[in-house]
Structure formats: structure tokens, C-alpha cells
Amino acid sequence: MANRAKGDRAAAAAWRAQLDELAAAGLARARRRVDSIHGPQVEVAGRRLLQFCSNNYLDLASHPRLIHAAAAATTTSTSPPIHA
Numbered sequence: 001m002a003n004r005a006k007g008d009r010a011a012a013a014a015w016r017a018q019l020d021e022l023a024a025a026g027l028a029r030a031r032r033r034v035d036s037i038h039g040p041q042v043e044v045a046g047r048r049l050l051q052f053c054s055n056n057y058l059d060l061a062s063h064p065r066l067i068h069a070a071a072a073a074t075t076t077s078t079s080p081p082i083h084a
Contacts, residue, residue, distance in 0.1 A: 038051070039059045
């Protein structure tokens, strides 16, 4: 078990070094805060933008029939419970 932990720490250090190199090169990913409800358009830093990266880019997730169907599915699911 100690060898595995040592390997995990070494792997984490290698990943950290690669991430640090990317950051130094200006290539690190920075998440942007979305200041509005997700949909086909969002507001980011005061700018209204089209959003093509969302699973809801067609705005179907806010459609009343889809919301109703999703809510109904949560009460009729036959899936076994998930245990941590």
C-alpha cells in the first residue's frame, strides 16, 4: 500500500508540473462565471453571448413538457439506489 501511495504522489507531482508549464505558457484553462441561467444565450462578464457548448444549447431543458417528464421519471424509476 505504501508503494502505491508513493506512486500516486509521484504521478500527482508530474501532473502538477505539466499544469504549471501550461499555465506559464498562458495555456491553462480558466473557467468563466456565467451570470445568467444557462440556455442558448448566456451573460458572461456583462456580455450577452451565444452558447454552443452547453447540453442545453437548444433550450429544451426549460421546455415545460420536458421538465414535467423529468420530474415524473424521478418518481417512477426502478433503478436500485446508489450507495457510496
